[in-house]
Amino acid sequence: MTERMELNRNLAQMLKGGVIMDVTNVEEAKIAEEAGAVAVMALERVPSDIRKDGGVARMSDPKMIKEIKAAVSIPVMAKVRIGHIVEAQILQELGVDYIDESEVLTPADEMYHIDKHLFPVPFVCGARNLGEALRRIGEGASMMRTKGEAGTGNVVEAVRHMRTIMSQIRQLVNMPSEELMTFAKENGAPYELVVKVAKNGKLPVVNFSAGGIATPADAALMMQLGSEGVFVGSGIFRSANPAKRARAIVMATTYYNDPKVLAEVSADLGEAMPGLEIASIAEDQTFAKRGW
Amino acid sequence: MEKIGVLALQGSFAEHLQILGRIPGIEATAVKTIDELNAVDRLILPGGESTAIGKLLVKTGMFPVLRQRIGEGLPVWGTCAGLILLAHEIVGETPYLDVMNITVRRNAYGSQLDSFCCEQIIPAFGSDPLPLVFIRAPWIEKAGQEVEVLAGHDGRIIAAKQGRLLVTSFHPELTDDKKVYNYFLRL
Numbered sequence: 001m002t003e004r005m006e007l008n009r010n011l012a013q014m015l016k017g018g019v020i021m022d023v024t025n026v027e028e029a030k031i032a033e034e035a036g037a038v039a040v041m042a043l044e045r046v047p048s049d050i051r052k053d054g055g056v057a058r059m060s061d062p063k064m065i066k067e068i069k070a071a072v073s074i075p076v077m078a079k080v081r082i083g084h085i086v087e088a089q090i091l092q093e094l095g096v097d098y099i100d101e102s103e104v105l106t107p108a109d110e111m112y113h114i115d116k117h118l119f120p121v122p123f124v125c126g127a128r129n130l131g132e133a134l135r136r137i138g139e140g141a142s143m144m145r146t147k148g149e150a151g152t153g154n155v156v157e158a159v160r161h162m163r164t165i166m167s168q169i170r171q172l173v174n175m176p177s178e179e180l181m182t183f184a185k186e187n188g189a190p191y192e193l194v195v196k197v198a199k200n201g202k203l204p205v206v207n208f209s210a211g212g213i214a215t216p217a218d219a220a221l222m223m224q225l226g227s228e229g230v231f232v233g234s235g236i237f238r239s240a241n242p243a244k245r246a247r248a249i250v251m252a253t254t255y256y257n258d259p260k261v262l263a264e265v266s267a268d269l270g271e272a273m274p275g276l277e278i279a280s281i282a283e284d285q286t287f288a289k290r291g292w
Numbered sequence: 293m294e295k296i297g298v299l300a301l302q303g304s305f306a307e308h309l310q311i312l313g314r315i316p317g318i319e320a321t322a323v324k325t326i327d328e329l330n331a332v333d334r335l336i337l338p339g340g341e342s343t344a345i346g347k348l349l350v351k352t353g354m355f356p357v358l359r360q361r362i363g364e365g366l367p368v369w370g371t372c373a374g375l376i377l378l379a380h381e382i383v384g385e386t387p388y389l390d391v392m393n394i395t396v397r398r399n400a401y402g403s404q405l406d407s408f409c410c411e412q413i414i415p416a417f418g419s420d421p422l423p424l425v426f427i428r429a430p431w432i433e434k435a436g437q438e439v440e441v442l443a444g445h446d447g448r449i450i451a452a453k454q455g456r457l458l459v460t461s462f463h464p465e466l467t468d469d470k471k472v473y474n475y476f477l478r479l
Binding site: 003006007008010011013014015016017018033034035036037038039073074075092095096097098120121122247250251254255258 | 300301302303304305306307324339340341343344347348351372373385398399402403404405407408409425427428463466
Protein backbone atom coordinates (compact mmCIF):
# COMPACT_ATOMS: atom_id res chain seq x y z
CA MET A 1 0.00 0.00 0.00
CA THR A 2 1.27 3.45 -0.84
CA GLU A 3 1.94 6.09 1.79
CA ARG A 4 -0.79 8.29 0.29
CA MET A 5 -3.36 5.52 0.55
CA GLU A 6 -2.40 4.95 4.19
CA LEU A 7 -2.81 8.69 4.94
CA ASN A 8 -6.20 8.69 3.23
CA ARG A 9 -7.38 5.73 5.31
CA ASN A 10 -6.03 7.57 8.36
CA LEU A 11 -8.25 10.60 7.70
CA ALA A 12 -11.30 8.31 7.75
CA GLN A 13 -10.09 7.02 11.13
CA MET A 14 -10.21 10.59 12.45
CA LEU A 15 -13.86 10.86 11.36
CA LYS A 16 -14.91 7.77 13.32
CA GLY A 17 -17.75 8.12 15.80
CA GLY A 18 -18.87 11.24 13.98
CA VAL A 19 -21.64 12.52 11.73
CA ILE A 20 -21.09 13.75 8.16
CA MET A 21 -23.88 16.03 7.00
CA ASP A 22 -25.14 16.95 3.52
CA VAL A 23 -25.22 20.73 3.06
CA THR A 24 -26.24 22.79 0.05
CA ASN A 25 -24.94 26.25 0.99
CA VAL A 26 -22.66 28.17 3.35
CA GLU A 27 -25.38 28.76 5.90
CA GLU A 28 -26.20 25.06 6.22
CA ALA A 29 -22.49 24.22 6.37
CA LYS A 30 -22.08 26.54 9.33
CA ILE A 31 -25.11 25.05 11.10
CA ALA A 32 -23.62 21.57 10.56
CA GLU A 33 -20.21 22.57 11.92
CA GLU A 34 -21.82 24.34 14.88
CA ALA A 35 -23.84 21.19 15.64
CA GLY A 36 -20.65 19.10 15.82
CA ALA A 37 -20.49 17.48 12.36
CA VAL A 38 -17.05 15.92 11.65
CA ALA A 39 -17.31 16.79 7.96
CA VAL A 40 -19.80 18.18 5.47
CA MET A 41 -20.82 16.85 2.07
CA ALA A 42 -21.24 19.82 -0.25
CA LEU A 43 -23.91 19.26 -2.91
CA GLU A 44 -26.46 21.33 -4.81
CA ARG A 45 -29.51 19.25 -3.95
CA VAL A 46 -30.03 16.79 -1.09
CA PRO A 47 -30.97 13.26 -2.22
CA SER A 48 -34.70 13.66 -1.49
CA ASP A 49 -34.81 16.65 -3.87
CA ILE A 50 -32.78 14.79 -6.51
CA ARG A 51 -35.34 12.00 -6.24
CA LYS A 52 -38.24 14.45 -6.55
CA ASP A 53 -36.77 16.50 -9.41
CA GLY A 54 -35.67 13.55 -11.52
CA GLY A 55 -33.41 14.22 -14.53
CA VAL A 56 -29.63 13.90 -14.49
CA ALA A 57 -27.87 14.68 -11.20
CA ARG A 58 -24.26 15.82 -11.64
CA MET A 59 -21.27 17.08 -9.65
CA SER A 60 -22.02 20.38 -7.87
CA ASP A 61 -20.87 23.82 -9.04
CA PRO A 62 -17.21 24.31 -8.04
CA LYS A 63 -18.08 27.85 -6.95
CA MET A 64 -20.45 26.57 -4.29
CA ILE A 65 -17.96 23.91 -3.13
CA LYS A 66 -15.25 26.56 -2.80
CA GLU A 67 -17.56 28.83 -0.79
CA ILE A 68 -18.33 26.01 1.63
CA LYS A 69 -14.63 25.11 1.89
CA ALA A 70 -13.90 28.71 2.84
CA ALA A 71 -16.73 28.85 5.39
CA VAL A 72 -15.90 25.85 7.60
CA SER A 73 -12.79 24.37 9.21
CA ILE A 74 -13.95 20.73 9.15
CA PRO A 75 -13.25 18.48 6.14
CA VAL A 76 -15.34 19.09 3.04
CA MET A 77 -16.47 16.20 0.86
CA ALA A 78 -18.22 16.35 -2.51
CA LYS A 79 -19.84 13.84 -4.87
CA VAL A 80 -18.95 12.72 -8.37
CA ARG A 81 -20.97 10.49 -10.66
CA ILE A 82 -19.95 6.83 -10.74
CA GLY A 83 -17.18 6.47 -13.32
CA HIS A 84 -16.87 10.20 -14.01
CA ILE A 85 -13.10 10.52 -14.03
CA VAL A 86 -13.13 14.19 -15.01
CA GLU A 87 -15.52 15.30 -12.28
CA ALA A 88 -13.10 13.62 -9.86
CA GLN A 89 -10.15 15.47 -11.42
CA ILE A 90 -12.02 18.73 -10.95
CA LEU A 91 -12.87 18.07 -7.29
CA GLN A 92 -9.27 17.08 -6.62
CA GLU A 93 -8.15 20.33 -8.20
CA LEU A 94 -10.50 22.19 -5.82
CA GLY A 95 -8.73 20.54 -2.89
CA VAL A 96 -11.77 18.79 -1.38
CA ASP A 97 -10.81 16.48 1.48
CA TYR A 98 -12.79 13.45 0.29
CA ILE A 99 -14.61 12.50 -2.93
CA ASP A 100 -17.80 10.42 -2.74
CA GLU A 101 -18.20 8.39 -5.93
CA SER A 102 -21.91 8.26 -5.36
CA GLU A 103 -24.92 6.33 -6.62
CA VAL A 104 -27.06 9.32 -5.59
CA LEU A 105 -25.85 11.10 -8.73
CA THR A 106 -26.70 9.70 -12.16
CA PRO A 107 -23.96 7.22 -13.18
CA ALA A 108 -21.66 8.39 -15.98
CA ASP A 109 -20.45 4.88 -16.73
CA GLU A 110 -22.56 1.73 -16.69
CA MET A 111 -19.60 -0.66 -16.56
CA TYR A 112 -16.70 0.85 -14.67
CA HIS A 113 -15.99 2.80 -11.52
CA ILE A 114 -13.12 5.28 -11.26
CA ASP A 115 -9.63 3.82 -10.74
CA LYS A 116 -9.20 5.60 -7.43
CA HIS A 117 -5.54 4.55 -7.14
CA LEU A 118 -4.76 7.19 -9.76
CA PHE A 119 -5.88 10.00 -7.44
CA PRO A 120 -3.98 11.30 -4.41
CA VAL A 121 -7.29 12.61 -3.00
CA PRO A 122 -9.24 10.03 -0.93
CA PHE A 123 -12.51 8.42 -2.06
CA VAL A 124 -15.49 7.05 -0.16
CA CYS A 125 -17.87 4.67 -1.94
CA GLY A 126 -21.16 2.95 -1.16
CA ALA A 127 -21.78 -0.79 -0.89
CA ARG A 128 -24.68 -3.16 -0.26
CA ASN A 129 -22.59 -6.19 0.61
CA LEU A 130 -19.04 -7.31 1.31
CA GLY A 131 -18.22 -8.19 -2.30
CA GLU A 132 -19.18 -4.72 -3.48
CA ALA A 133 -17.24 -3.10 -0.61
CA LEU A 134 -14.09 -5.10 -1.43
CA ARG A 135 -14.37 -4.27 -5.14
CA ARG A 136 -14.42 -0.57 -4.29
CA ILE A 137 -11.52 -0.96 -1.86
CA GLY A 138 -9.69 -2.91 -4.56
CA GLU A 139 -10.18 0.10 -6.85
CA GLY A 140 -8.65 2.34 -4.18
CA ALA A 141 -11.52 3.61 -1.99
CA SER A 142 -10.12 4.54 1.42
CA MET A 143 -13.46 4.65 3.23
CA MET A 144 -16.76 2.80 2.77
CA ARG A 145 -20.39 3.48 3.60
CA THR A 146 -23.57 1.53 3.16
CA LYS A 147 -25.67 2.70 0.24
CA GLY A 148 -28.97 2.47 2.05
CA GLU A 149 -31.62 4.20 -0.04
CA ALA A 150 -30.77 7.89 0.00
CA GLY A 151 -33.48 10.54 0.18
CA THR A 152 -36.15 8.24 1.59
CA GLY A 153 -35.85 8.92 5.32
CA ASN A 154 -36.28 5.15 5.58
CA VAL A 155 -33.43 3.35 7.33
CA VAL A 156 -34.43 -0.16 6.28
CA GLU A 157 -31.99 -0.43 3.35
CA ALA A 158 -29.04 0.89 5.35
CA VAL A 159 -29.84 -1.73 7.99
CA ARG A 160 -30.01 -4.43 5.33
CA HIS A 161 -26.65 -3.40 3.88
CA MET A 162 -24.89 -3.08 7.23
CA ARG A 163 -26.26 -6.42 8.46
CA THR A 164 -25.23 -8.08 5.22
CA ILE A 165 -21.66 -6.73 5.36
CA MET A 166 -21.20 -7.58 9.06
CA SER A 167 -22.69 -11.02 8.66
CA GLN A 168 -20.48 -11.80 5.65
CA ILE A 169 -17.42 -10.68 7.63
CA ARG A 170 -18.38 -13.06 10.45
CA GLN A 171 -18.84 -15.81 7.87
CA LEU A 172 -15.35 -15.22 6.47
CA VAL A 173 -13.75 -15.27 9.92
CA ASN A 174 -15.13 -18.77 10.45
CA MET A 175 -14.19 -20.13 7.03
CA PRO A 176 -11.33 -22.58 6.57
CA SER A 177 -8.76 -21.09 4.20
CA GLU A 178 -9.62 -23.39 1.29
CA GLU A 179 -13.12 -21.86 1.09
CA LEU A 180 -11.90 -18.28 0.69
CA MET A 181 -11.21 -18.42 -3.05
CA THR A 182 -14.72 -19.65 -3.78
CA PHE A 183 -16.12 -16.88 -1.58
CA ALA A 184 -14.04 -14.41 -3.60
CA LYS A 185 -15.32 -15.86 -6.85
CA GLU A 186 -18.97 -15.97 -5.85
CA ASN A 187 -18.96 -12.47 -4.40
CA GLY A 188 -16.85 -10.80 -7.07
CA ALA A 189 -14.33 -9.75 -4.45
CA PRO A 190 -10.52 -9.51 -4.81
CA TYR A 191 -9.04 -12.64 -3.21
CA GLU A 192 -6.26 -10.82 -1.32
CA LEU A 193 -8.83 -8.60 0.38
CA VAL A 194 -11.04 -11.57 1.23
CA VAL A 195 -8.05 -13.20 2.94
CA LYS A 196 -7.33 -9.99 4.82
CA VAL A 197 -10.90 -9.64 6.09
CA ALA A 198 -10.96 -13.31 7.13
CA LYS A 199 -7.78 -12.74 9.13
CA ASN A 200 -8.66 -9.38 10.74
CA GLY A 201 -12.43 -9.76 11.15
CA LYS A 202 -13.01 -6.27 9.77
CA LEU A 203 -12.86 -4.25 6.59
CA PRO A 204 -9.42 -2.79 5.85
CA VAL A 205 -10.99 0.71 5.82
CA VAL A 206 -13.43 2.60 8.04
CA ASN A 207 -17.09 1.81 7.31
CA PHE A 208 -19.90 4.34 7.90
CA SER A 209 -23.65 4.11 7.37
CA ALA A 210 -25.61 6.18 4.89
CA GLY A 211 -28.93 6.25 3.11
CA GLY A 212 -32.17 6.92 4.96
CA ILE A 213 -30.95 7.98 8.40
CA ALA A 214 -33.48 10.55 9.69
CA THR A 215 -33.56 10.37 13.50
CA PRO A 216 -31.11 10.10 16.42
CA ALA A 217 -32.48 6.59 16.99
CA ASP A 218 -31.66 5.67 13.37
CA ALA A 219 -28.08 6.86 13.85
CA ALA A 220 -27.70 4.92 17.12
CA LEU A 221 -29.21 1.83 15.50
CA MET A 222 -26.60 1.88 12.74
CA MET A 223 -23.83 2.31 15.32
CA GLN A 224 -25.13 -0.64 17.33
CA LEU A 225 -25.09 -2.73 14.16
CA GLY A 226 -21.37 -2.07 13.77
CA SER A 227 -21.18 1.19 11.84
CA GLU A 228 -18.19 3.43 12.67
CA GLY A 229 -20.05 6.69 12.02
CA VAL A 230 -22.97 8.02 9.96
CA PHE A 231 -23.75 10.15 6.94
CA VAL A 232 -27.00 12.10 7.16
CA GLY A 233 -28.25 13.50 3.87
CA SER A 234 -31.75 14.88 3.56
CA GLY A 235 -32.53 13.89 7.17
CA ILE A 236 -31.28 17.12 8.70
CA PHE A 237 -32.05 20.00 6.37
CA ARG A 238 -35.41 18.58 5.22
CA SER A 239 -36.62 18.35 8.83
CA ALA A 240 -38.51 21.01 10.80
CA ASN A 241 -35.62 22.05 13.07
CA PRO A 242 -32.29 21.26 11.36
CA ALA A 243 -29.93 22.70 14.01
CA LYS A 244 -31.59 20.89 16.88
CA ARG A 245 -31.89 17.61 14.98
CA ALA A 246 -28.27 17.86 13.85
CA ARG A 247 -27.08 18.28 17.46
CA ALA A 248 -29.29 15.39 18.58
CA ILE A 249 -27.92 13.05 15.89
CA VAL A 250 -24.34 13.96 16.88
CA MET A 251 -25.09 13.10 20.53
CA ALA A 252 -26.87 9.88 19.52
CA THR A 253 -23.89 8.76 17.43
CA THR A 254 -21.53 9.17 20.41
CA TYR A 255 -23.90 7.76 23.04
CA TYR A 256 -25.42 5.09 20.80
CA ASN A 257 -25.35 2.59 23.65
CA ASP A 258 -26.93 4.81 26.28
CA PRO A 259 -30.76 4.72 26.11
CA LYS A 260 -31.03 7.47 28.73
CA VAL A 261 -29.13 9.96 26.52
CA LEU A 262 -30.99 8.72 23.44
CA ALA A 263 -34.37 9.31 25.10
CA GLU A 264 -33.30 12.82 26.08
CA VAL A 265 -31.97 13.91 22.70
CA SER A 266 -34.88 12.36 20.76
CA ALA A 267 -37.44 14.55 22.52
CA ASP A 268 -39.12 17.57 20.94
CA LEU A 269 -37.22 17.68 17.65
CA GLY A 270 -40.22 18.66 15.53
CA GLU A 271 -41.16 16.89 12.29
CA ALA A 272 -38.62 14.52 10.78
CA MET A 273 -38.18 14.60 7.00
CA PRO A 274 -41.09 13.02 5.08
CA GLY A 275 -40.46 9.28 4.68
CA LEU A 276 -40.83 7.01 1.67
CA GLU A 277 -41.79 3.34 1.64
CA ILE A 278 -39.13 1.50 -0.40
CA ALA A 279 -41.77 -0.63 -2.15
CA SER A 280 -43.37 2.55 -3.50
CA ILE A 281 -40.23 3.43 -5.47
CA ALA A 282 -40.15 2.14 -9.03
CA GLU A 283 -37.46 -0.51 -9.49
CA ASP A 284 -35.43 1.67 -11.91
CA GLN A 285 -35.61 4.65 -9.55
CA THR A 286 -33.69 3.07 -6.65
CA PHE A 287 -30.23 4.58 -6.17
CA ALA A 288 -28.72 1.55 -4.42
CA LYS A 289 -28.83 -0.57 -7.60
CA ARG A 290 -26.42 1.83 -9.30
CA GLY A 291 -22.82 0.63 -9.12
CA TRP A 292 -21.10 -2.42 -10.54
CA MET B 293 -2.83 -0.22 38.84
CA GLU B 294 -2.79 3.17 37.13
CA LYS B 295 -5.92 3.86 35.11
CA ILE B 296 -5.31 5.55 31.76
CA GLY B 297 -8.40 7.08 30.17
CA VAL B 298 -8.95 7.94 26.52
CA LEU B 299 -11.66 10.52 25.82
CA ALA B 300 -14.06 8.50 23.64
CA LEU B 301 -16.50 11.09 22.29
CA GLN B 302 -15.27 11.00 18.67
CA GLY B 303 -12.12 10.26 16.70
CA SER B 304 -9.23 7.83 17.05
CA PHE B 305 -9.93 6.65 20.60
CA ALA B 306 -10.10 2.95 19.68
CA GLU B 307 -6.57 3.18 18.23
CA HIS B 308 -5.21 4.71 21.45
CA LEU B 309 -6.98 2.10 23.58
CA GLN B 310 -5.59 -0.70 21.44
CA ILE B 311 -1.98 0.44 21.94
CA LEU B 312 -2.50 1.10 25.66
CA GLY B 313 -3.90 -2.43 25.92
CA ARG B 314 -0.51 -3.80 24.85
CA ILE B 315 1.39 -1.91 27.57
CA PRO B 316 1.75 -4.00 30.73
CA GLY B 317 1.04 -2.67 34.21
CA ILE B 318 -1.71 -0.19 33.35
CA GLU B 319 -5.45 -0.33 32.85
CA ALA B 320 -6.83 1.40 29.74
CA THR B 321 -10.39 2.66 29.67
CA ALA B 322 -12.73 4.70 27.45
CA VAL B 323 -14.03 7.93 28.98
CA LYS B 324 -17.51 9.10 27.92
CA THR B 325 -19.04 10.37 31.16
CA ILE B 326 -18.17 12.62 34.10
CA ASP B 327 -17.96 9.58 36.41
CA GLU B 328 -15.54 7.85 34.06
CA LEU B 329 -13.51 11.04 33.81
CA ASN B 330 -13.26 11.32 37.59
CA ALA B 331 -12.01 7.73 37.84
CA VAL B 332 -8.88 8.04 35.67
CA ASP B 333 -5.29 8.84 36.70
CA ARG B 334 -4.20 10.07 33.28
CA LEU B 335 -6.13 11.09 30.17
CA ILE B 336 -5.47 11.07 26.43
CA LEU B 337 -7.42 13.44 24.17
CA PRO B 338 -7.38 11.63 20.80
CA GLY B 339 -7.29 12.81 17.22
CA GLY B 340 -10.57 13.63 15.53
CA GLU B 341 -12.38 16.85 14.79
CA SER B 342 -11.70 19.36 17.57
CA THR B 343 -14.96 21.24 16.86
CA ALA B 344 -17.03 18.06 17.28
CA ILE B 345 -15.17 16.87 20.40
CA GLY B 346 -15.18 20.37 21.92
CA LYS B 347 -18.93 20.75 21.48
CA LEU B 348 -19.59 17.30 22.93
CA LEU B 349 -17.42 18.13 25.96
CA VAL B 350 -19.60 21.17 26.64
CA LYS B 351 -22.91 19.45 25.94
CA THR B 352 -22.14 16.55 28.29
CA GLY B 353 -21.03 18.78 31.15
CA MET B 354 -17.56 17.18 31.09
CA PHE B 355 -15.89 20.45 30.12
CA PRO B 356 -15.70 22.17 33.57
CA VAL B 357 -14.85 18.87 35.28
CA LEU B 358 -11.96 18.23 32.92
CA ARG B 359 -10.70 21.79 33.34
CA GLN B 360 -10.79 21.43 37.09
CA ARG B 361 -9.01 18.09 37.07
CA ILE B 362 -6.27 19.52 34.83
CA GLY B 363 -5.94 22.37 37.33
CA GLU B 364 -5.45 19.79 40.06
CA GLY B 365 -2.60 18.17 38.12
CA LEU B 366 -4.20 15.45 35.96
CA PRO B 367 -1.61 14.43 33.34
CA VAL B 368 -3.16 14.90 29.89
CA TRP B 369 -1.79 14.14 26.43
CA GLY B 370 -3.50 15.71 23.41
CA THR B 371 -2.85 14.33 19.92
CA CYS B 372 -3.83 16.61 17.02
CA ALA B 373 -7.44 17.57 17.90
CA GLY B 374 -6.49 17.04 21.56
CA LEU B 375 -3.67 19.56 21.19
CA ILE B 376 -6.15 22.11 19.86
CA LEU B 377 -8.53 21.49 22.79
CA LEU B 378 -5.78 22.22 25.34
CA ALA B 379 -4.47 25.41 23.72
CA HIS B 380 -4.71 28.90 25.18
CA GLU B 381 -5.18 30.41 21.75
CA ILE B 382 -6.45 29.10 18.39
CA VAL B 383 -5.82 31.38 15.42
CA GLY B 384 -9.17 32.78 14.28
CA GLU B 385 -11.24 30.73 16.73
CA THR B 386 -12.37 30.66 20.34
CA PRO B 387 -10.21 28.37 22.50
CA TYR B 388 -11.66 25.37 24.38
CA LEU B 389 -9.97 24.26 27.61
CA ASP B 390 -7.38 27.06 27.54
CA VAL B 391 -4.94 25.32 29.90
CA MET B 392 -1.69 25.27 27.94
CA ASN B 393 0.13 28.43 26.92
CA ILE B 394 0.40 27.74 23.20
CA THR B 395 -1.02 29.41 20.10
CA VAL B 396 -2.24 26.85 17.59
CA ARG B 397 -3.11 27.06 13.91
CA ARG B 398 -5.69 24.48 12.79
CA ASN B 399 -5.31 22.64 9.46
CA ALA B 400 -2.03 24.50 9.28
CA TYR B 401 -0.57 22.38 6.50
CA GLY B 402 -3.70 22.62 4.30
CA SER B 403 -6.30 20.12 3.09
CA GLN B 404 -6.07 16.31 3.07
CA LEU B 405 -3.85 16.48 -0.03
CA ASP B 406 -1.24 18.12 2.24
CA SER B 407 -1.37 15.39 4.91
CA PHE B 408 1.99 13.62 5.14
CA CYS B 409 4.19 11.29 7.14
CA CYS B 410 7.92 11.20 7.87
CA GLU B 411 10.45 9.90 10.38
CA GLN B 412 12.38 11.98 12.84
CA ILE B 413 14.47 11.51 15.97
CA ILE B 414 12.87 13.34 18.90
CA PRO B 415 15.37 13.04 21.78
CA ALA B 416 12.69 13.52 24.48
CA PHE B 417 10.94 10.37 23.26
CA GLY B 418 13.99 8.21 22.47
CA SER B 419 17.12 7.91 20.35
CA ASP B 420 15.53 5.96 17.46
CA PRO B 421 13.62 7.65 14.63
CA LEU B 422 9.93 8.04 15.38
CA PRO B 423 7.29 7.66 12.64
CA LEU B 424 5.25 10.88 12.46
CA VAL B 425 1.81 10.94 10.82
CA PHE B 426 0.23 14.33 10.15
CA ILE B 427 -3.47 14.31 9.12
CA ARG B 428 -4.85 17.78 8.37
CA ALA B 429 -2.58 18.63 11.26
CA PRO B 430 -2.26 21.77 13.35
CA TRP B 431 1.05 23.33 14.32
CA ILE B 432 2.05 25.42 17.30
CA GLU B 433 2.83 28.98 16.21
CA LYS B 434 3.90 30.29 19.58
CA ALA B 435 4.76 28.78 22.95
CA GLY B 436 4.88 30.62 26.27
CA GLN B 437 7.85 30.65 28.63
CA GLU B 438 6.50 27.82 30.79
CA VAL B 439 6.23 25.56 27.72
CA GLU B 440 9.08 23.19 26.88
CA VAL B 441 9.33 22.63 23.12
CA LEU B 442 10.06 18.94 22.47
CA ALA B 443 10.16 18.83 18.67
CA GLY B 444 9.91 20.91 15.54
CA HIS B 445 9.42 20.12 11.87
CA ASP B 446 10.26 22.58 9.08
CA GLY B 447 10.54 25.37 11.61
CA ARG B 448 7.18 24.68 13.28
CA ILE B 449 6.62 23.28 16.75
CA ILE B 450 4.99 19.83 16.62
CA ALA B 451 5.43 18.56 20.19
CA ALA B 452 5.57 20.37 23.52
CA LYS B 453 5.09 19.96 27.25
CA GLN B 454 3.92 22.22 30.04
CA GLY B 455 3.93 20.70 33.52
CA ARG B 456 1.99 17.45 33.14
CA LEU B 457 0.42 18.40 29.83
CA LEU B 458 1.84 16.90 26.64
CA VAL B 459 0.82 17.75 23.08
CA THR B 460 1.76 16.29 19.70
CA SER B 461 0.38 17.55 16.40
CA PHE B 462 1.05 14.09 14.92
CA HIS B 463 -0.67 10.76 15.64
CA PRO B 464 1.37 8.08 17.47
CA GLU B 465 -1.90 6.09 17.73
CA LEU B 466 -1.72 5.45 13.97
CA THR B 467 1.68 3.75 14.28
CA ASP B 468 3.02 0.76 16.23
CA ASP B 469 5.52 2.91 18.07
CA LYS B 470 5.02 3.16 21.85
CA LYS B 471 7.76 5.72 22.60
CA VAL B 472 5.45 8.68 23.15
CA TYR B 473 3.14 6.51 25.28
CA ASN B 474 6.03 5.52 27.50
CA TYR B 475 7.01 9.18 27.83
CA PHE B 476 3.44 10.20 28.75
CA LEU B 477 3.10 7.41 31.31
CA ARG B 478 6.17 8.74 33.15
CA LEU B 479 5.05 12.38 32.97
